[in-house]
Amino acid sequence: MEGDFITINKKLLALSWFYGLGVGIRNMLFEMGILKSRSFSVPVISVGNITVGGTGKTPHVEYLIRLLKDQFNVAVLSRGYKRKSSGFVLSDKDTPMPMIGDEPYQMKQKFPDVAVAVDRKRTRGISNLIAADNGLDVDVILLDDAFQHRYVKPGINILLVDYHRLVIYDRLLPAGRLREPVRAKDRADIVIITKCPRDLKPMEFRVVTKAMKLFPYQQLFFSTLEYNKPEAVFKDLENMENIQSLDALAGKNILVLTGIASPQQLMHDLQEYNSQITPLTFGDHHNFKRKDVETINDTFAQMPEPKLILTTEKDATRLMVVEGLSDEVKHHLYALPLRIAIMQDQQEEFNQKIRGYVHKNSRNSILVKGKNDHQSADGNSAGDRPRTISFRNH
Template sequence: MSNNWKKIKIYRSLLPIAWLYGAGVRLRNFLFDKGILRQHTFPVPVICIGNLTVGGTGKTPHTEYLIRLLRPEYQVAVLSRGYKRKSKGFVLGNPETPIEEIGDEPYQMLHKFPDIYVAVDEKRCEGIRFLTDGHTAPGTRVILLDDAFQHRYVKAGVNILLTDYNRLITRDRLLPAGRLREPVDGKNRADMILISKCPSTLTKEEQAEVRREIAPKQSQLLFFTTLAYGRLQALFVSSPERKLESIGPDEHILLLTGIASPAPLIEKLSGYTSHVIPLTFPDHHAFDANDMQRIQTAFEKLREGKRLIITTEKDAARLIGHPDIAPELTPYIYVLPVEVSFLNEEERIMFNQNITDYVRENSRNSSLSEG
């Protein structure tokens, strides 16, 4: 654990500004805690998935885990703000909705799970009202709020807080000195705390050390999750899926990412070949024609023969319909899916049971109320 501390960049010269920022956030939370700023409840189960930090903690894979858990029994709706979208207000996605109207992560979930509702609205209360009005998204029985831990106007029934194992909230600092959106004691609002992106080899002793450091309240549940990578899938052409183990040591890979934390992916692929060339862009980056030229140039520098481009599901959503992508690159572009896996089977069972019990009880109450 001590090595992780060295990896966290803290801009100590900005700590005075961070203190002022923290004072403003504490005042806002105080107003909510005292009921001066009003929270709203809704007639359907609402589950919030969020974090205390900016940057990737794995919210989308965890949201997708909840979708897979709940959609066999319930009509699920996901509500996001639609970061960097070009539209305003409430938008309910459909198969023809362009990525610019809802954002890359909602677009990814919409096409990955066509049997659920995916909507965006910067005002989450308004978005929930649309989803529960009986005709905009008929049959909705549970709403998943993506990245809404700080959106306290909604009083969720279950608050799930994620913290990256490689950058624990207890070792971070407030913006702009660090990446914390609010003070660490904001974790006390969570019902469940998930330590995400853990090494799959994390021992019980190391887990106990993390648990002591996070110090959850007696009423809070704490779980450890890791990322499990699936098979490589061709993005543009019809080709068989490939196991990661099929990557040979002489294969040259251009790793194309526009995500917050590409380091785990680089490390994963480097375990199969030493010829991994990262081409990284900012999180949620909107690729333009110049970026497409950069990608083509970088790919052409790879050794001819055994070479391919690997990208993430989120980046694939921005590439699939891009007008400037070079046609000669499309046969080489593969997507690497990622899912959440719990380190401990007993924790997976407990997590699933708590979520399904909450939804079952409150969904039944909602049905009785409507009746």
């Protein structure tokens, strides 16, 4: 049920009011044009949220990468949260995880031919990605977690909302988990309700649609998580069990090791395959220290056979560089790959919107427009000139 993961600390509501005042003033400065939003010459798609973590940004960005990479030169720009570097960093296949952060590293390992960069200043990052002398020839840039980064004006602004934490029922920080007031959702071109139960009923879709109160220029989609077979984190070790599907988890004792913002959905979904689950949770983007490693080793050692450890792909990127994991843990540690699926038979509609925007606003289209405009001007004919359009004109 919507809102079932929301808890409000009413004692902190007064502080939330002051926090909201500050955010409201900042947004007002952008609306008045005192703070400037910058547009760019290539299509820019932003994927983000207005809550603190846990809406599934990375799998949705990966969905867009898979959708576009065969037709366009795709670049991903992220802040690189908790990375041990500064400024603009363009990664390659050998860039270590601490230099760019766990999520960018995960995407670069999955999509080695896609340009993945990090920069806290997104305008500078985009400028570096589209610079003429960098040899990238970028057709489209995907901004990871940039809904609040208003210095960039994206062509499509995608807002992700957790089905279990609908923003309309949440409150501002620190009483709730909203980073902006609910009305900030009005900036989105597309809203996706994420982590929906796979068996969601038609009436429930209608209830959520009505409750979100979107404007006519906005479109609402629903997505759900789909899990692939677990993959060994330490692939070079011998005698690793080859798990062919999630059905193979039945009868095993599972330690679910997570350092993500909202592990509840994962725990719930795994119950379908195995009820013998021991959760071991840490904070989002957690850097595992010696004490944490000892806890992992000891917890798993005490579990009865047969057993294994499941973790997320994001956590796996950090666990791979952690020292002190026991051989037993390494031989039983598996990452659980996941993808998102667009629900209600709207996947093709969503895909066409994204592809159509990139086609119409790509550099090739702009070059064609400039050439045709020049020819029309030479002939003193107004004609029906082709023009580059953004996703919405309002």
